Amino acid sequence: MKHSLSSLLLAAVLPVALVACAPSEAGTTTDGGLSGKLTLTGSSTIAPLALEIAKRFEERHPDVRIDVQTGGSSRGISDARSGLADIGMASRRLKDGEIELTAHAIAQDGVCMILHASNVVASLTDDQVRAIYLGEIENWSEVGGEDAPITVVNKAAGRATLEVFTKHFGLDEKEIQADVIVGDNEQGIKTVAGNPDSIGYVSIGTAEYSAGSDVAIKLLPANGITASTASVGSGSFPIGRPLNLVTFGEVSKLQRAYIDFCRSAEVHDLVTGLYFVPVRTAQ
Amino acid sequence: MKVKSTDRILVWSLRAASATAGSLVLLILCFLVLESVEGITRVGAGRFLNDPGWHPSQGAESEFSLVPMIAATIASTIGAILLAGPVGVLAAVFCRFYAPPKLARAFRSIVELLAGIPSVVYGFWGLVTLVPLVRELAPPGASLLAGILVLAMMIVPTVALLAFAALKNVPPGHLEGATALGLSRWTTIVKVVFPSAASGLGVAIVLGTMRAIGETMAVLMVCGNITKVPSSLFDPVRTLTANIALELGYATQEHRAVLFVSGLALMIMIVLLVFVQERLQRRARLA
Numbered sequence: 001m002k003h004s005l006s007s008l009l010l011a012a013v014l015p016v017a018l019v020a021c022a023p024s025e026a027g028t029t030t031d032g033g034l035s036g037k038l039t040l041t042g043s044s045t046i047a048p049l050a051l052e053i054a055k056r057f058e059e060r061h062p063d064v065r066i067d068v069q070t071g072g073s074s075r076g077i078s079d080a081r082s083g084l085a086d087i088g089m090a091s092r093r094l095k096d097g098e099i100e101l102t103a104h105a106i107a108q109d110g111v112c113m114i115l116h117a118s119n120v121v122a123s124l125t126d127d128q129v130r131a132i133y134l135g136e137i138e139n140w141s142e143v144g145g146e147d148a149p150i151t152v153v154n155k156a157a158g159r160a161t162l163e164v165f166t167k168h169f170g171l172d173e174k175e176i177q178a179d180v181i182v183g184d185n186e187q188g189i190k191t192v193a194g195n196p197d198s199i200g201y202v203s204i205g206t207a208e209y210s211a212g213s214d215v216a217i218k219l220l221p222a223n224g225i226t227a228s229t230a231s232v233g234s235g236s237f238p239i240g241r242p243l244n245l246v247t248f249g250e251v252s253k254l255q256r257a258y259i260d261f262c263r264s265a266e267v268h269d270l271v272t273g274l275y276f277v278p279v280r281t282a283q
Numbered sequence: 284m285k286v287k288s289t290d291r292i293l294v295w296s297l298r299a300a301s302a303t304a305g306s307l308v309l310l311i312l313c314f315l316v317l318e319s320v321e322g323i324t325r326v327g328a329g330r331f332l333n334d335p336g337w338h339p340s341q342g343a344e345s346e347f348s349l350v351p352m353i354a355a356t357i358a359s360t361i362g363a364i365l366l367a368g369p370v371g372v373l374a375a376v377f378c379r380f381y382a383p384p385k386l387a388r389a390f391r392s393i394v395e396l397l398a399g400i401p402s403v404v405y406g407f408w409g410l411v412t413l414v415p416l417v418r419e420l421a422p423p424g425a426s427l428l429a430g431i432l433v434l435a436m437m438i439v440p441t442v443a444l445l446a447f448a449a450l451k452n453v454p455p456g457h458l459e460g461a462t463a464l465g466l467s468r469w470t471t472i473v474k475v476v477f478p479s480a481a482s483g484l485g486v487a488i489v490l491g492t493m494r495a496i497g498e499t500m501a502v503l504m505v506c507g508n509i510t511k512v513p514s515s516l517f518d519p520v521r522t523l524t525a526n527i528a529l530e531l532g533y534a535t536q537e538h539r540a541v542l543f544v545s546g547l548a549l550m551i552m553i554v555l556l557v558f559v560q561e562r563l564q565r566r567a568r569l570a
Contacts, residue, residue, distance in 0.1 A: 194415055197423075
């Protein structure tokens with residue numbers, strides 16, 4: 001009897017497990033009152049923020065389900081365009097080829113260069129950074145540091161941080177002579193913290209948080225301006241980027257409501273909690 | 284009659300379960316091939332070998348050379364198995380023939396524990412401890428050597444446990460005969476045990492190799508992920524698995540399709556190894 005029971009169970013569970021793997025319905029929205037489902041895909045930088053905001057939004061509108069998936073800014077853009085997602089997330093400005101999409105900034109972020117905390121170099125000009133990433137400067141002694149070879153840390157292809165970085169410094173992705181390639185910001189920070197002769201770049205929010213919790217990195221100023229969420233907020237830090245929600249075509253009532261909520265003062269605590277800078281919306 | 288009907292339910296649910304397991308593998312293979320066909324036809328198979336580099340998301344100027352990744356995968360796997368193979372086999376010999384029973388039991392539980400540590404833990408340890416050590420020898424530290432060392436550590440337990448099982452399968456008669464002939468323990472091991480257990484030891488090494496090829500997280504964290512064919516042990520490299528893990532989430536269009544091609548390349552390597560393993564196992568059974 002025991003055997004037959006467990007085999008029955010197995011037979012019952014298998015189809016259920018298979019059904020559970022089937023893709024869920026595409027997000028649909030209904031008119032009148034706020035109910036329905038929103039699907040967001042894209043930037044892994046924005047996803048945690050969008051998720052936190054979605055939780056709060058769902059509390060206020062119990063009939064709404066918001067599904068947040070990561071996959072990088074490029075995925076966010078292409079999913080918004082193809083309709084796979086109701087809203088795309090892109091942690092950079094829209095490019096010239098993307099003008100048919102609408103960007104709604106929900107926060108500001110910056111990208112800054114980071115060095116190991118023990119590095120004596122206090123600042124680098126844009127030209128020096130460019131030369132280091134092109135392999136023209138290979139030793140810290142050439143930029144006022146100790147006699148040690150520079151370890152160049154770069155981001156993997158497709159990351160918005162990489163695009164913001166290459167655009168600001170006028171670099172071509174193909175020309176960069178990197179020694180280490182990392183995936184996310186955390187890995188970038190751990191790599192630089194573990195190697196006294198390395199240089200990398202990450203999101204300012206993540207860097208500020210890590211440097212504040214005794215990780216051995218320091219943030220380099222850009223054009224003499226301190227890298228901090230404060231200088232990003234004031235608009236003075238030169239390597240900034242918006243965190244955008246992206247929509248294509250007509251915006252539904254639910255999409256509009258969620259985007260407005262993301263931009264409202266009601267979620268500023270969530271934005272600053274993740275070390276981003278809230279957008280200044282006209283009150 | 285009742286027993287018979289429950290029997291039938293059992294048999295059919297077992298059949299369903301094994302059919303599911305079997306068809307999953309086939310489905311994955313079909314899926315990989317289908318997705319890869321798109322990549323191969325759109326990009327052209329020759330470009331995976333002949334393009335100057337790997338710059339997959341540059342639009343019309345994209346380059347799709349898989350050569351650096353294939354070289355890295357082969358180099359790191361061979362390096363790891365060269366280190367882990369002898370260490371694992373010798374550890375098993377020690378455990379089987381030399382260690383006092385208590386020590387052997389303790390040793391085996393430690394090795395089993397080692398086999399159970401998640402790879403991301405090995406990777407994290409490698410990143411914060413091993414990479415800085417390698418950097419002392421030659422910067423940047425994140426390198427093929429770091430990858431080989433972490434991989435070797437990860438597969439030593441696999442090799443040791445399987446080798447131990449293989450040594451245990453040597454017929455007791457062989458050992459008794461050797462003792463009766465007055466052979467020393469070492470001679471017994473080299474001249475009697477090894478030839479008798481050769482196929483089983485081979486299986487241990489092949490399974491270790493397979494684990495090394497498929498390993499992703501740890502190598503991603505310690506290898507540096509540069510897409511260049513390495514010219515020394517201290518060069519940073521990117522394996523096929525790390526490449527997929529690093530880029531799949533961010534890839535669209537051709538880039539995505541080519542990542543599936545690299546997945547297929549990995550699958551082919553594994554299939555070849557499974558084939559070798561089957562051959563060895565059959566020989567082990569005949570011996």
